[in-house]
Amino acid sequence: GAIPLAGLFALVHAPLALYIIPTALPVLLLGVVFWLTSTTPRRKAKARKRNIEKRISFAMSFISAMSSANVNVDVIFKELSRQSIYGEIQREAQWITRDIELMGKDVLSALKDAATRSPSPKWQDFLQGVVTTSASGGQLKPYFLMKTDQFNKDRRIQEKSLMETLGMLAETFVTVVVAAPLFLIVMMSLMATVNSASGGFILLMLYVIVLVMIPMSQIGFIVLISSMVEEV
Numbered sequence: 001g002a003i004p005l006a007g008l009f010a011l012v013h014a015p016l017a018l019y020i021i022p023t024a025l026p027v028l029l030l031g032v033v034f035w036l037t038s039t040t041p042r043r044k045a046k047a048r049k050r051n052i053e054k055r056i057s058f059a060m061s062f063i064s065a066m067s068s069a070n071v072n073v074d075v076i077f078k079e080l081s082r083q084s085i086y087g088e089i090q091r092e093a094q095w096i097t098r099d100i101e102l103m104g105k106d107v108l109s110a111l112k113d114a115a116t117r118s119p120s121p122k123w124q125d126f127l128q129g130v131v132t133t134s135a136s137g138g139q140l141k142p143y144f145l146m147k148t149d150q151f152n153k154d155r156r157i158q159e160k161s162l163m164e165t166l167g168m169l170a171e172t173f174v175t176v177v178v179a180a181p182l183f184l185i186v187m188m189s190l191m192a193t194v195n196s197a198s199g200g201f202i203l204l205m206l207y208v209i210v211l212v213m214i215p216m217s218q219i220g221f222i223v224l225i226s227s228m229v230e231e232v
Contacts (some may be wrong), residue, residue, distance in 0.1 A: 052120040057151035064144040
């Protein structure tokens with residue numbers, strides 16, 4: 001009887017973490033797996049959307065040039081599927097070509113399906129316009145030229161907005177990464193000369209500014225700008 005009582009006493013007085021960690025860790029791991037599983041498709045779709053809309057004006061120039069040479073729509077998308085410089089638009093064109101050549105669909109059905117599964121509203125609108133124009137007996141060449149002009153105007157507006165944002169970030173960079181640390185270094189150096197008793201603390205703060213604050217702020221600006229600007 002003494003051994004069970006001693007064991008019960010030790011169980012009651014054992015550290016609470018010994019019971020919380022084994023119970024909470026599987027629940028936490030399950031939550032992380034569920035979050036990754038549920039958000040990964042959405043994140044990939046958003047990445048594909050951004051990739052398509054950054055390149056759509058350039059792809060439209062290619063499409064309108066092919067159309068000006070009186071190339072059929074299915075051949076246009078087949079040639080577009082071979083152009084790796086257009087990123088996700090190449091993959092969209094590859095799926096259209098696959099549906100036509102391997103699945104046996106007609107061009108309009110393949111374009112309708114591509115518009116349905118595409119994550120980009122601009123690309124969806126373009127493909128649906130191709131279907132509507134073809135079904136109504138209209139000419140695709142003027143439609144392609146009109147969409148090229150529209151997407152080029154949108155791209156110029158986006159580039160202007162991006163340049164204004166980068167200009168604001170440049171001013172912020174000079175203030176936060178260049179001027180502010182220099183001001184703090186000069187101010188703390190003067191404080192150390194006036195009050196020698198706090199010299200150790202001030203020296204530590206100078207190390208923090210030079211070795212942590214400045215590099216981390218520079219890395220933060222690099223990551224921010226690289227996420228905004230992508231070479232096309």
